[in-house]
Amino acid sequence: MPSITVSVNGQEYAGEVEARLLLVHYLRDHLGLTGTHWGCDTSNCGTCVVWLDGVPVKSCTVLAVMADGHTVDTVEGLERNGELDPVQQGFVECHGLQCGFCTPGMLMTARWLLNHNPDPSEHEIREAISGQSCRCTGYENIVRSVRWAAEHGGKEAAGPESGLEAEEVPA
Amino acid sequence: MTATDAGAAPVGFGRMHRKEDARFIRGHGNYVDDVNLPGMLHGAVLRSPYAHARVVSIDTSAAEAHPKVKAVITGETLAGLNLAWMPTLSYDTQAVLATDKVRFQGQEVAFVVAEDRYAARDALELIDVEYEPLPAVVDARRALDQDAPVIRDDKEDVASGTSGKHHNHIFDWEAGDKERTDEVFASAEVVVGQDILYPRVHPAPLETCGAVADFDKVTGKLTLWCTSQAPHAHRTVYALVAGLPEHKIRVISPDIGGGFGNKVGIYPGYVCAIVGSIVTGHPVKWVEDRSENLMSTSFARDYHMRGEIAATRDGKILGVRVDVIADHGAFNGTAQPTKFPAGFFHVFTGSYDLAAAHCKVTGVYTNKAPGGVAYACSFRVTEAAYLVERIVDILAYKLEMDPAELRMRNLLRPEQFPYATPTGWEYDSGDYPNALQLAMDIAGYEDLRREQAEQRGRFERGEDGHLVGIGLSFFTEAVGAGPRKHMDILGLGMADGAELGVHPTGKAVLRISVQTQGQGHETTYAQIVAEELGIPPDDIEVVHGDTDQTPFGLGTYGSRSTPVSGAATAVVARKVRERARLVASAMLEVDPADLEWEKGRWYVKGNPSEAKTIQEIALAAHGTLELPEGVEGHLDATTVYNPPNLTFPFGAYICVVDVDPGTGAVKVRRFIAVDDCGVRINPTIVEGQVHGGLADGIGMALMQVMAFDPEGNHLGASFMDYLLPTSMECPHWELGETVTPSPHHPIGAKGVGESATVGSPAAVVNAVIDALRPLGVVHADMPLTPAAVWRAAQGSPLRTDLAIA
Numbered sequence: 019m020p021s022i023t024v025s026v027n028g029q030e031y032a033g034e035v036e037a038r039l040l041l042v043h044y045l046r047d048h049l050g051l052t053g054t055h056w057g058c059d060t061s062n063c064g065t066c067v068v069w070l071d072g073v074p075v076k077s078c079t080v081l082a083v084m085a086d087g088h089t090v091d092t093v094e095g096l097e098r099n100g101e102l103d104p105v106q107q108g109f110v111e112c113h114g115l116q117c118g119f120c121t122p123g124m125l126m127t128a129r130w131l132l133n134h135n136p137d138p139s140e141h142e143i144r145e146a147i148s149g150q151s152c153r154c155t156g157y158e159n160i161v162r163s164v165r166w167a168a169e170h171g172g173k174e175a176a177g178p179e180s181g182l183e184a185e186e187v188p189a
Numbered sequence: 190m191t192a193t194d195a196g197a198a199p200v201g202f203g204r205m206h207r208k209e210d211a212r213f214i215r216g217h218g219n220y221v222d223d224v225n226l227p228g229m230l231h232g233a234v235l236r237s238p239y240a241h242a243r244v245v246s247i248d249t250s251a252a253e254a255h256p257k258v259k260a261v262i263t264g265e266t267l268a269g270l271n272l273a274w275m276p277t278l279s280y281d282t283q284a285v286l287a288t289d290k291v292r293f294q295g296q297e298v299a300f301v302v303a304e305d306r307y308a309a310r311d312a313l314e315l316i317d318v319e320y321e322p323l324p325a326v327v328d329a330r331r332a333l334d335q336d337a338p339v340i341r342d343d344k345e346d347v348a349s350g351t352s353g354k355h356h357n358h359i360f361d362w363e364a365g366d367k368e369r370t371d372e373v374f375a376s377a378e379v380v381v382g383q384d385i386l387y388p389r390v391h392p393a394p395l396e397t398c399g400a401v402a403d404f405d406k407v408t409g410k411l412t413l414w415c416t417s418q419a420p421h422a423h424r425t426v427y428a429l430v431a432g433l434p435e436h437k438i439r440v441i442s443p444d445i446g447g448g449f450g451n452k453v454g455i456y457p458g459y460v461c462a463i464v465g466s467i468v469t470g471h472p473v474k475w476v477e478d479r480s481e482n483l484m485s486t487s488f489a490r491d492y493h494m495r496g497e498i499a500a501t502r503d504g505k506i507l508g509v510r511v512d513v514i515a516d517h518g519a520f521n522g523t524a525q526p527t528k529f530p531a532g533f534f535h536v537f538t539g540s541y542d543l544a545a546a547h548c549k550v551t552g553v554y555t556n557k558a559p560g561g562v563a564y565a566c567s568f569r570v571t572e573a574a575y576l577v578e579r580i581v582d583i584l585a586y587k588l589e590m591d592p593a594e595l596r597m598r599n600l601l602r603p604e605q606f607p608y609a610t611p612t613g614w615e616y617d618s619g620d621y622p623n624a625l626q627l628a629m630d631i632a633g634y635e636d637l638r639r640e641q642a643e644q645r646g647r648f649e650r651g652e653d654g655h656l657v658g659i660g661l662s663f664f665t666e667a668v669g670a671g672p673r674k675h676m677d678i679l680g681l682g683m684a685d686g687a688e689l690g691v692h693p694t695g696k697a698v699l700r701i702s703v704q705t706q707g708q709g710h711e712t713t714y715a716q717i718v719a720e721e722l723g724i725p726p727d728d729i730e731v732v733h734g735d736t737d738q739t740p741f742g743l744g745t746y747g748s749r750s751t752p753v754s755g756a757a758t759a760v761v762a763r764k765v766r767e768r769a770r771l772v773a774s775a776m777l778e779v780d781p782a783d784l785e786w787e788k789g790r791w792y793v794k795g796n797p798s799e800a801k802t803i804q805e806i807a808l809a810a811h812g813t814l815e816l817p818e819g820v821e822g823h824l825d826a827t828t829v830y831n832p833p834n835l836t837f838p839f840g841a842y843i844c845v846v847d848v849d850p851g852t853g854a855v856k857v858r859r860f861i862a863v864d865d866c867g868v869r870i871n872p873t874i875v876e877g878q879v880h881g882g883l884a885d886g887i888g889m890a891l892m893q894v895m896a897f898d899p900e901g902n903h904l905g906a907s908f909m910d911y912l913l914p915t916s917m918e919c920p921h922w923e924l925g926e927t928v929t930p931s932p933h934h935p936i937g938a939k940g941v942g943e944s945a946t947v948g949s950p951a952a953v954v955n956a957v958i959d960a961l962r963p964l965g966v967v968h969a970d971m972p973l974t975p976a977a978v979w980r981a982a983q984g985s986p987l988r989t990d991l992a993i994a
Binding site: 036038039043046047050051052053054055056057058059060062063065092093094096097102106107109110111113115116117118119120121122125140143144145147148149150151152153154155156157158159160161 | 206207209210211212213214215216217218219220222223225305306307392393394395396397444445446447448449478479480706707708709873874876877878880881882883884907908909913915916917919921922
């Protein structure tokens with residue numbers, strides 16, 4: 019079995035995995051990071067969104083071995099030193115979640131959006147989350163939550179070592 | 190910044206942040222697939238590729254030889270335990286693992302238990318099943334044909350051939366007065382009829398169904414973590430099915446990633462996980478994948494309706510009659526109160542004052558997955574509301590009357606409540622014209638109609654290829670099942686328990702039977718207690734989702750939580766309040782009758798400064814205070830709430846669409862929703878519930894195709910085929926509210942979880958058909974995909990439940 023070393027939320031993990039192991043299962047079953055969910059197998063629902071080298075990916079269609087030597091950020095890394103990321107707070111403020119299953123993926127995409135577009139319009143927010151499904155909220159309050167984050171410190175690049183290009187990721 | 194310091198929580202009703210959010214935004218939710226036990230094994234289900242086939246043989250030897258496989262279970266294994274078949278919630282039987290035949294594509298055939306989930310899947314490939322394919326019953330409208338293949342040859346009355354029932358026939362059910370209705374129709378000036386399909390859809394919660402079963406051989410205790418909307422009902426059914434003693438079964442529903450009715454039933458995978466744990470002596474996890482979820486678990490609707498409406502020429506609606514073929518799939522597994530095999534479909538008279546109404550529903554078997562009652566349907570109020578709102582629009586078309594005017598003329602008036610409907614309901618309260626008028630005001634209805642007329646003019650002059658449509662719907666929901674005398678599931682009356690204890694320091698624990706799947710029970714139920722006792726919501730822990738820790742109750746579906754368990758919570762809090770009064774009377778040395786309550790304290794009449802707070806009373810109740818004769822110590826109470834009637838929320842919806850008849854593309858431009866669900870406990874949560882239901886309406890009306898080809902192949906078995914609405918299809922929702930309290934509910938609340946799913950599809954479809962009016966289109970069935978709209982515009986509408994020919 020291949021050996022991989024992956025930096026997840028700033029911590030290095032090394033171990034053997036099956037070559038076919040999906041990144042989502044590596045995170046959940048091997049590392050116990052169950053905040054990242056699995057929902058569809060076909061890259062449609064987006065509940066498995068994490069960052070690979072600072073870019074949102076659907077971890078159900080990434081192999082764990084593809085993350086070897088790379089950096090992964092998950093929802094568990096959003097809170098820093100007991101401080102919620104503004105996108106997390108925004109979802110609380112604006113009732114941006116109900117069952118909570120899509121929330122981790124939505125939060126990761128929202129954080130990435132704000133890092134690249136600190137003042138997104140409603141349409142830009144809708145476009146950013148259009149690859150992710152929510153069955154509870156009808157998206158209205160998710161859009162509001164991201165706007166709330168933009169207006170409350172979301173412009174500062176909080177959260178994970180965000181939005182950096184691969185070569186810029188600290189070792 | 191923390192999740193709890195922003196926004197002061199009200200001590201009672203009002204907007205407050207959800208208590209449960211703190212864990213979800215951190216990725217610390219605990220869903221079934223997050224449960225990880227020492228020594229846990231993983232299960233996977235082998236499923237049938239055929240919709241209908243005889244099982245000739247199953248060879249599991251290669252799978253059993255797989256080094257990581259611990260057990261392979263087949264129908265034969267289960268038959269030895271008398272578990273190959275299980276009862277459904279509709280007094281039918283359902284195969285757990287197929288023994289004789291497979292009856293729908295995706296049916297469970299074998300179960301593998303292995304060391305990890307990948308190995309379990311690998312081993313499925315090693316099982317060799319020989320099938321003898323049989324012709325399938327795909328079209329529900331042909332299920333009762335004399336030459337239709339027999340699906341349920343396992344059933345005795347079919348084998349005898351003497352029952353007079355056709356072999357694919359499940360039930361006939363009627364409501365209303367047929368004779369009177371036929372009289373009304375015979376003498377009516379105008380009668381309009383239409384075949385209307387409410388197609389098969391699937392709730393598709395983002396979390397699929399799954400379970401972790403852990404059977405302890407020493408204690409004989411089974412612990413089952415399960416995606417269940419009804420943990421107590423599940424426990425009882427397991428006791429009945431598996432013969433396990435009920436006190437040795439603990440069902441835990443942890444966080445549930447959406448339910449929408451998909452997680453009411455008991456699925457073969459759950460039973461197999463239990464058997465797997467018993468057989469291997471290890472915990473066994475089984476979580477289905479998305480295709481399994483879409484192909485095999487509770488679908489919804491599939492009602493093939495013929496609706497007729499009778500009226501006067503000037504637009505007074507007199508009667509409605511409906512004939513329905515109900516496709517229940519291969520096993521009759523619908524979950525609804527026993528006496529109502531068509532659910533609450535007989536609320537199809539809607540929001541109107543009718544002289545007479547009648548419906549006949551015929552349930553049939555087809556070679557499709559079982560189900561029918563799911564997807565926020567309020568026991569088939571979705572189908573009923575859609576039927577009546579579609580046919581009222583067709584009547585308006587025929588009468589050349591504005592659909593808003595036709596509705597306004599026929600809506601029940603406030604003074605008619607409580608209103609006895611021709612099909613046996615008693616609507617509790619309502620002010621319908623007020624809600625419709627508010628929706629029209631928010632929409633700017635007259636301006637929209639003017640814009641539409643101008644656009645039509647341009648279309649007809651060939652200046653613009655687009656059309657604008659404006660669709661209305663007015664719905665009356667029927668929720669909160671239900672009075673136990675009339676409503677039960679498998680004999681279990683639909684009353685809910687609640688237990689409330691106040692600790693010595695004044696903090697409280699509420700134990701309830703209903704199971705949140707995102708509705709925010711941990712917050713709203715704390716708010717109900719807060720409203721009744723004056724204890725801040727943050728000082729109240731709501732315990733739910735664990736049968737060892739909560740009182741019995743029927744669970745969360747049919748929008749019943751607030752109407753039933755919400756009422757139970759208010760009642761149990763009032764019991765505690767009355768006990769507190771007696772304790773306070775001892776503390777203040779006054780007669781209990783001389784005490785008055787204001788939120789949070791009892792005080793002496795005429796002397797408000799002489800008072801004891803609920804926290805002081807709680808401490809005294811646990812202390813050394815000498816209590817009056819007959820008053821027990823501590824501060825707690827229990828109750829079982831048996832609702833006297835259902836509650837009847839209602840609403841008025843308006844949808845505005847832009848349609849390109851050249852491509853069939855539909856864009857929802859605006860959606861206005863006015864909901865009246867009685868008193869709102871937490872308006873933010875109510876609005877969230879409405880938002881989600883409106884998105885359901887967009888999905889069902891425009892996108893979610895679940896069709897079958899002639900062999901019974903499922904054509905919507907992934908999210909690449911079964912399209913869910915995204916943020917791009919959903920518009921900004923424009924909400925309004927009116928508040929008409931329920932007169933019989935302790936806090937006047939009515940339930941809202943499914944209102945928007947019930948009310949919105951008709952508004953969307955009515956808008957699209959309204960847009961197509963210049964092309965002479967009177968009706969087209971959901972989902973109105975571009976293909977369906979285009980074909981309707983061409984004058985040859987699609988059968989959306991079948992593969993496109």
